[in-house]
Amino acid sequence: MTGLDGIAKALKGEAEAPPYFFALLPASWAYSAVVRARVALYRLGLFETRSLPCKVIGVGNITAGGTGKTPMVIHLAGLITGRGLKPAVVTRGYGGTAEGGLAVVSDGARLLLSQEEAGDEAFLLASRLTGVPVVMGSDRFRAGQLAFERFGPDVIILDDAYQRISLARDLNILLLDARHPFGNGHLLPMGYLREPKSAAGRADAVIFTRSDLAEASVLDENISSLLKLCPSAAVATSSHTPTSLYSLPDGRDEGLECLSGAKVFGFSGIADPASFALILNRLHVNITGLKAFPDHHSYTRRDMAGLASEAAASGAGMLVTTEKDAVKLGGILPERMRVAALRVDISFTSGGELLDKLITDRVVSG
Numbered sequence: 032m033t034g035l036d037g038i039a040k041a042l043k044g045e046a047e048a049p050p051y052f053f054a055l056l057p058a059s060w061a062y063s064a065v066v067r068a069r070v071a072l073y074r075l076g077l078f079e080t081r082s083l084p085c086k087v088i089g090v091g092n093i094t095a096g097g098t099g100k101t102p103m104v105i106h107l108a109g110l111i112t113g114r115g116l117k118p119a120v121v122t123r124g125y126g127g128t129a130e131g132g133l134a135v136v137s138d139g140a141r142l143l144l145s146q147e148e149a150g151d152e153a154f155l156l157a158s159r160l161t162g163v164p165v166v167m168g169s170d171r172f173r174a175g176q177l178a179f180e181r182f183g184p185d186v187i188i189l190d191d192a193y194q195r196i197s198l199a200r201d202l203n204i205l206l207l208d209a210r211h212p213f214g215n216g217h218l219l220p221m222g223y224l225r226e227p228k229s230a231a232g233r234a235d236a237v238i239f240t241r242s243d244l245a246e247a248s249v250l251d252e253n254i255s256s257l258l259k260l261c262p263s264a265a266v267a268t269s270s271h272t273p274t275s276l277y278s279l280p281d282g283r284d285e286g287l288e289c290l291s292g293a294k295v296f297g298f299s300g301i302a303d304p305a306s307f308a309l310i311l312n313r314l315h316v317n318i319t320g321l322k323a324f325p326d327h328h329s330y331t332r333r334d335m336a337g338l339a340s341e342a343a344a345s346g347a348g349m350l351v352t353t354e355k356d357a358v359k360l361g362g363i364l365p366e367r368m369r370v371a372a373l374r375v376d377i378s379f380t381s382g383g384e385l386l387d388k389l390i391t392d393r394v395v396s397g
Contacts, residue, residue, distance in 0.1 A: 042223045043096065044215035055221040063218045066226050073196050082199040083175045086186045086394045089200040091193025093230050094214055094223040097302030097326070098206040099240040099271055099377065101152050101355065104190045106377040107204075108163050110387070111186050114395050119184035120160065121174045123191055124167030126150040126327040133168040133177060146358045151327060154358050156190070171195050186394055194225060196233075202393045204386075205234035208303070209245040209268065212253050231260040235393070236386055242268035243380065244309055265389055267382025273310055275374045276351070280361055285371060287314060290351075296320045296342035299353045300328030307353055310375065319345035330356070332363045339365035 040046035127150030137157035168174030214223030304323035357372035
């Protein structure tokens, strides 16, 4: 096993770890000790847990790899709005020039920061969530205060906040990838885990994402293992369902049916590029090539010109990417190659009613 792809597979538990990985074990032990000590100090009350003056839903994961937090936050905002409540979203704003600060990305009606300032995920949330304010800040409590003071939401949805135990929440949702929920079982840097598996016990609800990409026996085994860690949690399974294909830069919906049999060159800069390839395959796309960039990659004109050349040489008539990547391509699109983005939303395959009941009990009625 060689290269970055082989290392990623070892971290996820999809391939056997090479011997040199075990040199990282002491570092993983040290990281685990720090994480466990921090959680213990909060449980003992030696570190303060602060509360916001409205209902709070936390969404996050315990792995470093992508589990679909952004589409889940979008889905939850829709559920909350459908219940007649006003949500706001608080996110970190990873990768933007304003990262580390405190800023309003969208007031629900207007985008107030650019993609370069907000980062790809925060900008995507703000673009998709019409009528829902989005505030970014590494300090989720201060960002939540700003959201409440400016917009008076009934509910704040905290994006990527499972480790933010300094902030109280009424509902704690953990996302796990159905194929490899705990990676290779080791903490960073030897594995993908941000926290020990036992941290799943803090969850009120656990949602296995991309469950349609996991073998049934693997999914059943992973659910059984999870229930040993948090037997009282509501457990649901979901899939990332493609809902539209839109052209860039105009955003015109081209219809998913145009992908069937089409020769397409795919590219992405996400944590799990293999999942994007699998979705394309399920749409019966004739994939002439795939290129994966690092997560949160900042594309250049040179990148796009190179992709257009590779796509043309492969016989593709279109470049297709993810919605998260698409927000970074304005102004650098190639002239002689169509570029389109695939929109993917969350759909529940089981247990969705359990999440609805939790939202009713903890957020709407609580």
